[in-house]
Amino acid sequence: MHVPFAELKALLESIFERHGCTPAVARVLAANCASAERDGAHSHGVFRMPGYVSTLASGWVDGKATPEISDLAAGYISVDARGGFAQPALAAARDLMVAKARAAGIAVLAIYNSHHFAALWPDVEPFAEQGLVALSVVNSMTCVVPHGARKPVFGTNPIAFAAPCEGHPPIVFDMATSAMAHGDVQLAARAGEAVALGVGVDGQGQVTQDPAKILDGGALLPFGGHKGSALSMMVELLAAALTGGHFSWEFDWSGHPGAKTPWTGQLLIVIDPQVAQGQRFAQRSRLLLEQMEAAGVSRMPGARRHLERERAQREGVAITASALQALRDLLT
């Protein structure tokens, strides 16, 4: 089946409102989740809706929280999400953040006391569409074993980056610093498919290719050995220590059965390339893209999402009848 994007977004908005979000919060989360589904990022699309709903029902996250913005310096904004979602906190500070990045050349947005349960690229891509360079990190929940360790400490701790590119959509990537994103491991478990060697370990710390064993008492490994592990550590320092948010192991949701969202922090750095380079940055960005294509790169980071997006604009968002019915069931 194919559903127009606006219709899918409106349905998700109704679900979020039905389960205790304000209209403003529901609008932000629905746009994020529907965009992920539209762009083929299924592990962060409608697949996440039952988790959102059970989390809201558990009282673990406040769907009505009003973020509190502190304008701390020429290039520094801090936002207390007050136990709500990170995306409405970012949305509330967005205009101030853009103004600061343009005036100071660079600015940092430190969100804490926040829940991030979504893809990270939707947080950075819009800045690149405005000609800015954006980098964001978010920590999550303990499920990744540091290189050389016996037990998990880090979350999947993604890093997302976006840069403008003249005559093209922005160059965007969003990568878990774990060998595989948690949502993708869940999708593999649901599909009964093995994951690659090096993705994770079972509850005894033994290497396994069974995603169910990774999810059930096991853990993920960082991508790229000690280097991915160091990057994941950096994400903990930036997203938690620097923002004032929780580290990935610091929250206890055992009193909230159904809770799925990590209660941590998020850091966003935005740079205005116009300060030094004017339009030249986007031209140089395009030259890099062309050089990579000439060397044989057939799919630039973010390109698949744009292809899926264009198709969805023509045909609507592809969704199975049962998935659509499951969403409608969340309205009752």
Place this chain on the structure above:
Amino acid sequence: MHVPFAELKALLESIFERHGCTPAVARVLAANCASAERDGAHSHGVFRMPGYVSTLASGWVDGKATPEISDLAAGYISVDARGGFAQPALAAARDLMVAKARAAGIAVLAIYNSHHFAALWPDVEPFAEQGLVALSVVNSMTCVVPHGARKPVFGTNPIAFAAPCEGHPPIVFDMATSAMAHGDVQLAARAGEAVALGVGVDGQGQVTQDPAKILDGGALLPFGGHKGSALSMMVELLAAALTGGHFSWEFDWSGHPGAKTPWTGQLLIVIDPQVAQGQRFAQRSRLLLEQMEAAGVSRMPGARRHLERERAQREGVAITASALQALRDLLT
């Protein structure tokens, strides 16, 4: 043999001056190179000196360049290294950079028209010693094949990060985004040792474990597949496109036999955690370190360098007689 650090540094300083550097440039480069040797980072220690000397002799780099600093915005400094080394450009802008980071909360330093032939951690560690968080990237020379490509485009494009840690030396890492640092491949070739699978390809694009084949017409691969490749791309965008420096494939040193240093750019971002967190950041950083150690991490990023440094402070810097003689020969 063991040589006191100050003596090694003074020897290197004399060599740089003898080969056309101003005393100011010689001082900065000698401190950097001697520190790498002292800390056991041999691929960026005295091993590099013949390359520095041949590059200076070739006229490819200007050892007498005076960097030109542009104060562009509350959080933005641009430095034209004027064909000299990146480290004196950073040194010249350092105090202004610290002042901006403290006042604006975050600042960016964009160095271009610069040559960087050294380890990157010495550029970030001193900021962390002052209580600041620092992140730096530098692009280098085309020798890394992007994921999915047939030909090299990127440099080894390292990322370095440093953060203060209460009661401990700063937490510091410095990683090539290639599977192995170029200097380490050269050391393996010199020692006749095989490198791991996945490090590189030969001139025909075939996987090889022979470092000589990687260096002679072959190429390196990114670490961690498509993720390391995306990070290397980000380094090109930040260190070259954003600074106004060359991409890793854009300079032609064929007219300068003996030239070894990449003529590119470097970006440095410095954040003052005190703006929002006061002393709490360094305390939280220490808690993360303790949690990682409790999980079994026996060697934190940067810890080996500090151990080597302490030993060198007691015993002097370990160096073979032949290596010391080779350095002295560079004085004649």
